[in-house]
Structures are given as structure tokens and as C-alpha cells.
Ligand code: SF4
Ligand code: SF4
Ligand code: SF4
Ligand code: SF4
């Protein structure tokens with residue numbers, strides 16, 4: 001009986017050795033690059049994301065360089081996280097009526113659902129492909145037009161596909177503030 | 178009373194009532210654009226067609242008066258088809274600017290399109306382009322493309338405001354609404370045309386692009402612009418910012434309208450004009466402490482039997498309930514007798530319509546309630562001249578001012594602030610920074626603005642009208658009622674000296 005108990009008490013040694021063997025095996029495999037590995041060598045290597053991947057938003061511009069957004073606030077209405085803040089104003093351009101003087105998205109609150117993109121009638125906001133996003137302060141996660149439309153990663157390719165109908169604008173109104 | 182049948186259901190309605198109104202009263206909606214209960218019938222838009230028994234052609238409901246035996250259908254296939262094609266017709270040259278149109282969300286075209294519209298348009302022609310963003314004066318912005326030519330606005334300027342400045346020009350699909358040479362519109366009732374315009378053709382320049390209407394909430398109130406006391410709806414966002422006022426129907430006071438001056442009275446209630454914390458000599462302090470300090474000041478004077486040195490200045494802008502609390506506390510509990518105000522009785526005596534429609538001379542909303550409250554508490558007020566004299570002669574040790582956010586009151590306060598000597602302790606209960614700035618050394622306690630108030634006011638007809646308000650735009654603010662309750666509570670608390678006295682006995 002005593003011998004049996006002794007054996008039981010010492011049986012952990014066998015499992016420990018098994019464990020060590022597994023660790024050793026993976027160590028050698030990873031070192032030599034043998035077999036399937038779930039991890040990648042980020043950032044040298046990157047995963048290919050699906051086309052439907054939704055990353056940091058992009059605000060598009062019209063062909064003439066104006067911001068495409070009309071400040072209709074449909075995205076802000078549709079946003080479940082209530083993280084889009086728009087201040088609409090009279091555009092300084094005579095051919096444009098309304099434009100967003102402020103367009104901010106709070107990336108910390110955003111859940112990247114893409115509802116804003118769905119709501120936009122003029123292809124002005126899109127879900128982008130960037131996902132690397134780190135900041136030191138929480139305030140820096142509230143990003144405005146400057147970042148959303150003009151960040152270098154976009155390489156100026158964010159041109160809206162929406163074509164505006166013709167308009168007859170004769171007079172421009174200035175609102176007294 | 179007349180028995181009519183709509184969609185095979187019998188209803189009992191007033192004899193001679195307009196069919197559109199009668200149907201609406203009974204929960205049946207007949208789509209309509211040109212008909213407005215406050216204006217004459219034009220029969221312009223043909224949206225309200227119904228099928229009448231015994232009449233082979235479709236008839237317009239807005240031109241039908243209810244009489245016994247009238248049988249109509251609003252749901253037959255013929256009617257539905259007619260409404261659908263009619264709407265398509267209205268949209269032929271419509272720009273469908275909804276994203277940049279301020280009317281979106283409360284637009285007749287949007288609403289009826291969702292309900293009766295022909296979802297697949299068969300229109301293949303180019304739309305006729307017309308002028309957009311035409312300022313008609315500084316209150317109205319016109320978009321000629323969006324107009325559906327219902328002529329409501331034209332009829333309004335002819336029948337109600339009698340300025341007759343709008344008209345329809347040209348013919349066919351080039352018809353546009355406008356003024357002669359796009360001249361500015363005239364008068365104090367222009368923005369009503371924005372309210373009655375069923376689409377976004379006439380929009381308010383003040384509200385332009387400020388907010389989408391679906392974010393706005395409504396609260397019922399009474400305009401503070403004059404003694405008419407127009408019934409209004411306050412459109413605010415989450416109780417934090419008021420964006421506009423709209424008239425609320427009251428057959429006996431303002432019908433469907435209100436004046437443009439009154440419409441802008443909300444501005445002084447918004448954040449940039451508001452006192453957002455209590456302060457003493459320009460230094461912020463907690464609200465509760467400020468009230469305690471006011472109570473202590475008053476108490477000291479009362480304890481030294483110097484009540485006569487306390488003067489109270491107030492204006493007929495408070496609700497009856499607030500006035501009751503103020504008078505009861507100050508006159509009843511504190512036995513103060515020196516009340517000053519403007520000469521309210523004179524205002525009431527000279528009160529008459531000043532612009533031939535609604536706006537009246539008396540610029541305060543509750544003069545009648547004020548006088549009533551004064552009589553009930555046997556209070557006589559002295560006028561501002563005598564206050565100025567008393568201030569200059571140094572008779573007043575403590576001046577308590579209850580000043581509303583009204584800019585005209587601030588103008589009245591300015592000469593007083595100059596007359597006030599440094600020996601007079603001034604305490605201000607006010608929602609506005611401007612008043613607090615006038616009395617730099619004063620103790621200022623932030624109060625709520627007119628449109629946040631709950632209570633009653635009495636208009637020029639002697640009609641008691643209710644303000645529902647109820648939201649708080651500034652967290653640290655008190656209604657007069659709350660303020661005086663708190664004040665009395667603090668006032669009645671025994672002080673250190675009282676307690677010691679009590680212990681000795
Ligand atoms: S992705 Fe979703 S949560 Fe983020 S801004 Fe758009 S709508 Fe809002
Ligand atoms: S991004 Fe699109 S949906 Fe959002 S406000 Fe601009 S135009 Fe409207
Ligand atoms: S009037 Fe109505 S349908 Fe026309 S653009 Fe404005 S909201 Fe849209
Ligand atoms: S501007 Fe508005 S109210 Fe006037 S006719 Fe046109 S749609 Fe009707």
C-alpha cells in the first residue's frame with residue numbers, strides 16, 4: 001500500500017517531462033520554422049484582411065478637392081455609439097450650400113459597425129482599412145476632418161463616387177452671427 | 178351637427194366644417210398641401226382628392242363642407258392612384274435636396290412620399306433649374322426649386338399679415354414664388370410663412386443649418402416677448418440648447434401665428450448668455466453657499482431691525498407661482514416692505530396692439546399676474562426713479578434684484594448699477610451674465626430662464642396660461658421657487674448665537 005502511495009506521489013515527474021518535451025518540440029519547430037504556426041512576424045508580416053474589414057473612417061473629397069460631406073447628419077443619426085459630432089455651416093464656396101465646419105469622430109466610442117457609411121447619401125464617409133491606431137491621450141482619439149480626409153495613408157485616393165446634380169446658384173447668403 | 182360617412186364609417190361632426198379638418202379630428206388623414214385651417218381655400222395642390230358618392234369625378238376635400246348625408250371615400254383605388262400620381266407630378270421639378278434641406282424630417286413631401294408615393298419615378302426629363310438660396314430679407318431664405326406652388330405663403334401675406342409681399346411669378350414649370358425683384362419681405366410676421374410652407378422652400382435664416390429637426394424635443398410654453406402671451410413650442414436639444422420657437426395653436430390668443438420678435442426671445446436663454454455659477458464679486462462659489470450667504474445677510478439686517486434698509490427690485494416676468502413664493506417669503510416672513518419695479522399699472526393701462534396684428538405695447542408677459550400678486554399681498558411698488566434716488570441717498574443697505582434674462586431689463590439695470598454705492602450690498606437672482614456683470618461686487622445666484630419655467634402667467638385678456646418648461650439648461654441654477662424655499666430654510670436655521678442663547682436659558 002505504501003509503495004503504491006509513493007508511486008502516486010512521484011507520478012508528476014512523468015507529466016512534467018511530457019510537458020517539457022512539448023515545449024521543447026515547439027521551441028525547435030519555431031526556431032527552425034517547421035510546420036503550421038498561428039502567430040506571424042508582425043510588423044514585418046501582415047495578415048490579409050477580408051474586403052469587408054472595417055477600420056478607421058475615411059472622409060472623401062469631391063473631384064475638385066472640396067469635402068464631399070454635405071453635413072446632412074444622417075451618419076450621426078444612424079450611429080449607435082453617438083460618436084459623430086458635426087457642425088454644419090454655410091460653405092464659403094458659391095456653388096456649395098452646406099458643408100461641415102466641424103466633423104469629428106470619437107474613435108474610442110466608435111464600435112466600427114459601419115452604419116455611418118451605410119447612411120451616407122453621397123459616399124462621403126467610408127470605413128477605411130487602417131487598424132493600427134495608438135495614441136497617448138484619450139483626447140487624441142477624437143479626430144477631425146484633417147485626419148479623416150487628409151492622413152498620408154490615404155494618398156489622396158479618397159474621391160467620392162457621388163456625382164452632384166447641376167445647380168443654379170445665383171446668390172450667396174451670409175448669415176449674420 | 179351633421180352626420181357624414183367617411184370610408185363607410187359614420188361620424189358626427191359640426192355642420193359646415195371643412196372636410197379635411199373633420200376627418201383629421203376623427204383620426205382620418207386626408208393628405209393636403211395648400212389647405213391650411215388659418216387661411217382661405219385655394220384648391221391648388223389637388224392632394225386632398227376624395228371620392229364622393231353621387232359624383233362621378235374626384236373632388237377636393239379642402240373645398241367641401243360637411244353636411245348631413247355626405248358620403249366620401251379616402252381609400253378607394255381611384256383616390257389612391259390619383260394621390261400617387263399627383264405626388265409624382267409635384268416632384269417632377271423638385272430637386273430632392275433633403276440632405277441639405279432644413280425641412281427634412283418635417284417635410285410634407287417626405288411624409289406623403291413614404292405613405293402614398295410612387296417609389297419608382299417615371300420621370301426621365303431634365304429638371305428645371307431655378308434659383309436657390311435667395312435671401313428675402315434677413316429672416317427668410319427662399320429656395321425656388323423646392324417650392325410646390327401651394328400658395329399658402331402668398332395667401333398668408335395677403336390675408337393675415339396684409340403685407341402682400343409674396344406672389345407667384347411666370348407660368349407653367351417656370352412658375353416661381355418670390356417678391357418683386359427679390360426685395361426683402363416686410364413686417365414682423367414673416368417667419369410664419371416658414372411654418373406654413375409644407376416643404377423646404379421658405380426656411381428660417383436664423384435656424385438655417387443649426388440642427389436637424391429630428392434631434393429636437395418639444396416643450397410647451399408662453400412667449401415672453403409681450404403681454405399677448407402667444408402659445409409656443411420650444412424646440413430644444415436634450416434640454417441643453419434651445420434652437421427655435423414655433424407657435425402653438427390657441428384659437429383665443431394667437432391662432433396659428435406668432436411674431437418674429439417673439440420668436441427670437443429664446444436666444445437670451447442659451448448658454449453663451451447665461452450665468453452658470455454663483456459668484457461673489459466675480460469669484461465663483463458653490464450655489465448652496467451663495468444662498469446661505471444671502472440668508473445670513475438678510476438675517477443680520479432683520480436681527481438688527483433694519484428691514485427698512487432692504488429693498489427688492491423685481492419685474493413682471495415671473496410666473497404667478499414664483500411671485501407668490503417671493504412675496505410670501507419677503508413680505509410675510511421677512512417683513513420687507515420696500516418693493517421696487519417698473520410702473521406696471523401704467524403699462525397695463527396703455528397696453529394696446531402695436532403692429533395691427535398681435536404684438537402689444539406691454540413688453541412683459543405677466544403684468545396682470547404681477548399686479549394681482551401685489552394686490553393679494555398688499556404690496557405697493559415704487560418706481561425705478563425713486564429706487565435710484567434712494568440708492569444715491571444711501572438709504573438702502575441691501576438691494577435684492579430679481580432680474581430675468583430679458584435684455585431690456587438689463588438696460589434698465591445699467592443706470593441703477595451706477596447709482597449703487599459700495600456700501601450697498603447687492604444680491605442678484607438672475608439667469609444672465611450681463612446683469613451680473615453690471616454689478617461686479619454683487620452676490621449673483623444663477624436662476625433658470627423664462628423658457629425653463631413651470632407655472633402660469635396671465636396675458637392681456639386676463640387668461641391664465643401654462644408654461645410647461647421643465648428642462649434645465651444650466652445644471653447649477655435654481656427656479657425662484659426653489660431659491661426662496663432654500664433661502665427660507667437657511668434663514669430659519671438657528672445661528673451660533675441663537676444656539677448659545679438657547680443654551681443659556
Ligand atoms: S462605425 Fe458605427 S459607431 Fe463608428 S462612427 Fe460609424 S456608425 Fe458610429
Ligand atoms: S458623412 Fe455623409 S451622412 Fe454624414 S453628414 Fe456627411 S454627407 Fe451626411
Ligand atoms: S422640401 Fe422636402 S423633399 Fe424637398 S429637399 Fe426639402 S426635405 Fe427634401
Ligand atoms: S414657398 Fe412654400 S408655402 Fe409658398 S407656395 Fe411654395 S411651397 Fe407653398
Ligand code: FES
Pocket residue numbers: 208209210211212219220221222223224225226237238239240
Ligand atoms: S389641400 Fe385641397 S387642393 Fe390642396
